[in-house]
Amino acid sequence: MSVFFLSAPPSISTVTHRSTATTITTRFSSLQTLPQPLPPQPLVPTSLSQPSSSNILLTNPKASPASSSGCSLNCPHFDSCSGCTHEDNLHRPVILHEATMFFKKHGVSDFTFDTCRLWGWRCRAKLAIRGSSTDPLIGLYEEGTHNVVNIPDCKAHHPSINAAVELLRKGVFENSELIFTEMHKVLMMMQVLSLFSGIKILHIDPYDEDERTGYLRYVQVIFGNRWRHILGERDFWEHVGGIDVYLPPSSFGQANTRAFDSLLQKLHKYVPVGSSVTDLYAGAGVIGLSLASARKCRKGICVEINKESKLAFEKTIERLPSSIDSSISWHHADTSIEPLSWLVGSDILVVDPPRKGLDPSLIGALRDIKSAERKAMTLESPIFKTKDEKRPWILRARENSIQIPSRTLQEENLSLPQTLIYISCGWESFKENCVALLSSNAWHLTKAHGFNFFPGTQSIEILAVFKRGPGASVKKKKPGKRKKNDKLSFKGQ
Numbered sequence: 001m002s003v004f005f006l007s008a009p010p011s012i013s014t015v016t017h018r019s020t021a022t023t024i025t026t027r028f029s030s031l032q033t034l035p036q037p038l039p040p041q042p043l044v045p046t047s048l049s050q051p052s053s054s055n056i057l058l059t060n061p062k063a064s065p066a067s068s069s070g071c072s073l074n075c076p077h078f079d080s081c082s083g084c085t086h087e088d089n090l091h092r093p094v095i096l097h098e099a100t101m102f103f104k105k106h107g108v109s110d111f112t113f114d115t116c117r118l119w120g121w122r123c124r125a126k127l128a129i130r131g132s133s134t135d136p137l138i139g140l141y142e143e144g145t146h147n148v149v150n151i152p153d154c155k156a157h158h159p160s161i162n163a164a165v166e167l168l169r170k171g172v173f174e175n176s177e178l179i180f181t182e183m184h185k186v187l188m189m190m191q192v193l194s195l196f197s198g199i200k201i202l203h204i205d206p207y208d209e210d211e212r213t214g215y216l217r218y219v220q221v222i223f224g225n226r227w228r229h230i231l232g233e234r235d236f237w238e239h240v241g242g243i244d245v246y247l248p249p250s251s252f253g254q255a256n257t258r259a260f261d262s263l264l265q266k267l268h269k270y271v272p273v274g275s276s277v278t279d280l281y282a283g284a285g286v287i288g289l290s291l292a293s294a295r296k297c298r299k300g301i302c303v304e305i306n307k308e309s310k311l312a313f314e315k316t317i318e319r320l321p322s323s324i325d326s327s328i329s330w331h332h333a334d335t336s337i338e339p340l341s342w343l344v345g346s347d348i349l350v351v352d353p354p355r356k357g358l359d360p361s362l363i364g365a366l367r368d369i370k371s372a373e374r375k376a377m378t379l380e381s382p383i384f385k386t387k388d389e390k391r392p393w394i395l396r397a398r399e400n401s402i403q404i405p406s407r408t409l410q411e412e413n414l415s416l417p418q419t420l421i422y423i424s425c426g427w428e429s430f431k432e433n434c435v436a437l438l439s440s441n442a443w444h445l446t447k448a449h450g451f452n453f454f455p456g457t458q459s460i461e462i463l464a465v466f467k468r469g470p471g472a473s474v475k476k477k478k479p480g481k482r483k484k485n486d487k488l489s490f491k492g493q
């Protein structure tokens with residue numbers, strides 16, 4: 001097995017901009033103070049170091065005058081590659097204004113936006129491979145086609161990913177031949193360690209395109225189990241949200257590790273110490289486990305449909321600090337089936353769904369949460385009868401679960417969450433889900449933050465905090481001004 005060590009990331013400093021309604025925080029790294037990313041500097045083997053990308057940028061004939069500004073993509077592949085859709089103002093994605101107005105309309109006037117790192121942010125990439133080892137194509141699809149374009153010096157990729165692609169292109173890996181023949185038409189997964197550790201370990205896994213996981217830039221889909229390890233470290237760890245996380249290619253992993261870390265730090269602030277948390281659409285349970293560690297949660301339940309994430313969860317809990325005394329569990333289950341059954345006894349619900357947003361059954365359950373709670377008091381609902389459970393899908397999920405009991409005896413609690421924290425990568429579905437929740441008067445919005453997870457595109461990541469009840473903005477009708485019909489309906493209550 002070959003292991004390649006690549007260069008360390010530059011250090012970070014933080015500057016804050018304020019606009020009228022939105023606070024924008026930019027994390028400038030030394031990458032960003034220079035006009036373009038620094039070339040990667042492989043430690044081994046030194047003869048393979050990459051040429052500086054500066055020449056390409058300075059002579060790029062496609063660069064528009066506006067793109068000379070400090071927050072432009074300056075990528076020579078912009079016109080041919082389908083990866084990025086926006087060249088300028090990377091620190092201010094176009095939907096930011098709409099997001100600010102949306103939250104203002106719904107009672108949050110202090111929406112903040114963290115622009116994070118603008119270049120070299122992608123630490124996990126799936127790339128298409130075509131051609132042969134003597135004439136390789138490794139990159140993304142050309143806009144609207146299945147033609148692969150080479151994207152050396154991609155401005156979104158972490159420099160270590162670009163370096164890895166170049167090494168592969170030059171055929172220096174002993175398995176390059178294999179990748180281009182036997183593994184022809186594969187998608188290749190690359191991950192780089194980006195945070196905290198001084199040395200990067202390159203990890204490459206190919207992926208069979210027949211699985212049709214398709215969309216290259218934002219992979220939210222469930223991977224098959226056809227991964228084959230070719231080279232690099234087999235076990236891949238990332239330090240994020242204060243914990244070491246095991247990241248196999250088959251389980252969901254955020255591509256922008258630094259931005260995800262910023263989001264998790266913000267999330268921690270909304271979870272009181274000792275809370276009980278349910279993490280739906282949990283993947284490997286990064287959010288739930290990070291909260292269990294940072295906020296000393298008494299209980300954490302993670303629910304995920306992709307069974308490949310189970311191993312990642314198991315490995316991750318092995319590295320959790322031994323001081324953690326939470327009751328922690330991971331369940332292989334579909335959130336859309338009886339969603340309330342996962343919420344019983346939790347103070348806080350965290351949801352991080354794919355781009356299509358929350359399942360309609362979960363939206364329905366959250367809209368009706370008050371009446372479900374009323375039933376809980378009388379114990380008439382089956383979701384609260386956890387002891388003599390007979391429903392097959394719940395029993396199956398239990399069988400496929402991992403349970404780590406707390407060392408401290410915990411009281412049974414039948415309450416339902418008072419706080420909902422919605423993490424979203426799909427702005428359109430978020431808006432729809434948010435309006436559905438607010439219109440039920442079961443929830444109101446209290447805080448919202450945006451994060452620049454995907455600079456160069458029009459997508460942003462949202463962290464929104466909802467609390468139970470209609471909130472102060474829902475006006476009470478003045479007494480004495482009731483219409484006849486209103487009177488009747490009061491009578492009927």
Ligand SMILES: C[S@@+](CC[C@H](N)C(=O)[O-])C[C@H]1O[C@@H](n2cnc3c(N)ncnc32)[C@H](O)[C@@H]1O
Nearest residue numbers: 252281282283304305306334335336352353354
């Ligand atoms: C955006 S990812 C978030 C993963 C995780 N929170 C993280 O940050 O690593 C969405 C996850 O939801 C999972 N998922 C999609 N539909 C689901 C469902 N109906 N029930 C449970 N999990 C689901 C996907 O497999 C994926 O792991």
